[in-house]
Amino acid sequence: MSPAQERISDAVAARRAGHSLDGPFYTDRDFFDFDIEAVFARQWIFVAVEADLPEPGDRTTVEFGPYSVIVLRDDDEGLRAFHNVCRHRGARLLDPGQASGGNLVCGYHKWTYATDGSLLHAPSQAADFDRSCFVLKPVHVRGVGGLVFICLAERPPADFDEVASRIEPYLLPHDLRRTRVAARTELVEDGNWKLVMENNRECYHCDGHPELLRTFFPTYGYTEADVPARLRPAHERYLRADAEMRATYTGLGLPYGLIEELAERPTGFRIQRDALDLAGESFTPDGTAACRRRLGDLPTPRLGHLSLHMQPNAWFHVVGDHAITFSVLPLTPDKTLLRTTWLVHPEAEEGVDYDRDTLLKVWTATNEQDARLVARAQQGVGGPAYEPGPYAPGEYQVEAFCAWYLARLSEELQR
Structure with missing residues (x-):
């Protein structure tokens, strides 16, 4: 074990x-580098x-730590992923961002690869x-209900298939x-990636989110016994809305029950369909739908929100009219990219079916x-002056994230 690993x-x-x-x-920096190898590369x-990636040849790149990965739709319309490294002299094959087209052409010496990675x-x-000796190095890739995941490890966590079968x-x-x-934003936050994830896992600070709290109940993370007096009125509204939503979900045959396995397994996750406040349709000032066209063929816009959290780097909100995905990508010990994507019905038109600002x-x-x-x-x-402080009961998901994270470090230290 190296001196850095001994410290960790x-x-x-x-x-x-x-x-x-x-x-x-x-x-x-040593802790950050170990995070990349123990968590993001495993x-x-x-x-x-x-x-x-709607069409064959469409591709996007993703970067975290020292890694850059190409994710693309191949000529057979399947998903593929490769390390973004030319097999000639190691140049980055593609620039960051998204692109369309067929073959992958290195901008240095024009080595050209097919969408299956062959040279x-x-x-x-x-x-x-012998061109067959210089194929692009593959990365494991999986689509789960329209979401795309990659794993750099030679042997990915074996429980992912089971998790996928439960969330799909x-x-x-x-x-x-x-x-x-419909839109994407990329926000570089001045903080370690774990602080970004921890912040998302609790609503103890949610009074700092006036726009969100128009529809998102501030009692998220609290048990019945822990709800403070100041939040009791919101909690009573939640109980009424929750009862209505459960009846709707049951009538439509939609799964809604909470599954929470955040710290017990390699692929930690939490999923639940839950109520929203006011009109209960979407994340808008009055809770009404932001887009006239609904996702899927569901007959009502009043569906609350489907919330999914997955360790180590993502959370998702799906409402009747759109979906929002959040991807956390570590850049340096104190810089993290938060990539947020809004999805709408494929035929929804900006300015006709929805207002982008709304x-x-x-x-x-x-x-x-x-x-x-x-x-x-x-x-x-x-x-x-910093020393670790105690989590409040409503921050139990932060504790679950930290426990999951430390388990991954321990596994790597034991390899």
């Missing part, structure tokens, strides 16, 4: 359950939606050059495979507010 091992062993992590977990990572053309090689019944009625990307308003504001909170947290955990 000691920190893992010393961590006090129910308390935030020690400062180096959020600030130290686990299934959410990176795209199938709507990013088609390498100019001016020797007569005995919740996703499929919304037909996310047949959607269109569609984006709530979560754009919420993301920006969260980014400021994450930056404040990063400043604090990097200071000499």
Whole structure:
């Protein structure tokens, strides 16, 4: 074990359950590099939606830590993923972002690859050059209900198939495979990736989200016994809305029950269909739908929201008229990319079926507010006065995330 790994091992062993992590977990370069290898290079990572890749040849790239990966739709309309490294002299094969087209052409020496990764053309090689020895290095890729995940490990976590089989019944009625990307934002937050994830896993701070709290109940994460007096009126509204939504879900045959396995397994996840406040249709100031065309063929817009959280880097909200996906990608110890994508019905037209500003308003504001909170947290955990503090009962999902994360570090330390 290297000196850096010994430091990390000691920190893992010393961590006090129910308390935030020690400062180096959020600030130290060695810890960050180990996060990439123990978590992002081992686990299934959410990176795209199938709507990013509607046609053969469509591709997108994703980057985290030192890795860059191409995800594409091949000529047979299947999903493929490859390391974004030319097999000639290692140049980045494609620039960041999305593109359409057929073959993959390196911008350095024009080595050309098919969408299945095979090398088609390498100019001016020797007569005995064997192109079959220089295929692109593949990466595991899976589509789950219209969401795209990759795994860099040679042997991905074996439980992913089971998790996919449990969450797909919740996703499929919304037909996310047949959607269109209405908008995407990329926000670089001034904080460690774990602070971004932890912030999303609790509503203890939700009074800082006035736009979101028009429809999102502020009692998220609280048990009946823990709801404070100031939130009791909202809780009573929630109970009434929840009873109505359960009747709707049952009548439509939609799965809605909570499945929460955040810390117990390699592919930690949480999924639930739940009520929204006011009109109960969407994330808008009055809770009414932001888009006139609904996802799938569901007969009513009043469906509350389907919430999915997946370790280590993603959460999702699906409402009757659109879906929002969030992907967290670590850049440096104190910089994290939050990529947010809004999906609408494939035939929905901007300016006709929806107003773009209305569609984006709530979560754009919420993301920006969260980014400021994450930056404040990063400043604090990097200071000499910081010491881990206790989680409140409503922050139990933050504790679950930390427990899951530390288990992944322990597994890597034992390899």
